[in-house]
Amino acid sequence: RFWGRSATYQSGGAYGFRDQLQDSMALVYGAPAEARAQLLRAASRQFLEGDVQHWWHPPAGKGVRTRICDDLIFLPYVACHYATTTGDHAIFDEVIPYLEAPLLKIGQEDDYGSPAISSTIGTIYDHCARALDHAQKVGVHGLSLMGTGDWNDGMNRVGEKGHGESIWNSWFLIATLHQFATIAQERGDQDRATTCRQRAEDLRASLEQNGWDGAWYRRAYFDDGTPLGSATDDECQIDSIAQSWAAISGVADPDRTRQALDAVDQRLVKSDDGLILLFTPPFDKGNLHPGYIKGYVPGVRENGGQYTHAATWLVLAAALQGRGQRAFELFDLLNPIKHATDPESVSRYKVEPYVVAADIYGLPPHTGRGGWTWYTGSASWLFRVGLEAILGFHLKGTTLEIDPRIPGEWPGFEISYRHGSSSYRIQVDNPDGVQSGVSLAALDGHSVDFRSIPLIDDGKSHEIIVRLGNRPE
16 A cells, blocks of 8 residues: 555555555554655645645656645644654654645635645755644634545535534644644744644634534534534434544543543444444435535445544544453454454455455445455554554654553463564563553563663563553552
8 A cells, every 4th residue: 555555446556645644654663764755755745835735646746736624734643653653853854845836716626736846945844833834724613624624535515615614623633733742842942832732722622612512522514504423413413533533632521532432332333243333324315415425325435334444543542541441342343354254244244354444334235345445544543553552562762661451351462572683572461450550560670660661772682571450659
């Protein structure tokens, strides 16, 4: 997917701005140079105004400029993840030119063309800051403008007139602003750090005031102010990603977050069918017209089926809530091999059980049938939530944090990790049968802080022991 950008279901060969940036987040462990190169490549597709090409074809760079609101935010989001994980903060000092092209006209949804390379250049830090500045516009509810789509491209009519707002994108922007504020402060840019945190707080307050529907968070507001993702809607009453990112952002009201995730469990997790639906009910014959998503058959792809990319975020949300048992149960539903455990399952699933499926159909007569396989960003996210969120493996440059969220019945697990020329055997024990919490950690027999276990590239073998349990006062 990363190198070829071509597969059975899509042979375009283009880079997707947000797509391959998200892919690169999983490469920081095994191929950090590839992740770094993709960040530089993506930054080179940013316009002077701060927006970006939604996708482009190398080497000429011909691609599409859009009003989609989330693409550009993934640049700072992924840059922060890369720098924090690898320790390569020098990435922010790399210099890349911008693009120049005519602005989209009023009413123009997108423009396909070959932009010029600008004589104006900026560091990756500048590119990230410019993206966040472009993303600061809000609507009447104080929420992020949605433009012609956010993560769900099929909702391209929700904010096409420039007034619709995305509740999901607001949570995502908050998470990014907080991460970038930390980077800004480390670089001595206190003004930028303060601005980022203030904007995040303004968005948080607006979300709590205008995003809550009574039992979960809404998904968006149309241009005319009609809510999407509300119990009052006939279709798309609850959308999973607005609830997941309330948790992932780390700033949503805790009681509301728990209530929202419980609602997802009750309405979108279909354990008997092995599915986690994106939203319900799907769009069909109702009065809401969110965009081309409504052209999909109900229960297929983004229209109310399982869209695995989004489902991985629910696993992450459960883990962040300390619910190790639930996180693993949800991960198990997404594990493709679980869809082929017997002949009946194989007959229903119909696609390869050894790769992640981008989508699985959610309604009869095709419930449980796999859709688009191989070429999906779900794979990188599923890898990350398994490694980071459940097993609790967090690389931080030359240190390691081990802080798992696992089922209580797990006695423990092992991870083999190579750091440069050194080998690390990580043994996690769970004698008290807990789901989270580290009581002690040791490196080669010496007590260490589990949040900052030092890594040494000395060509030797090392042993890390982590014991789960109640943390000592």
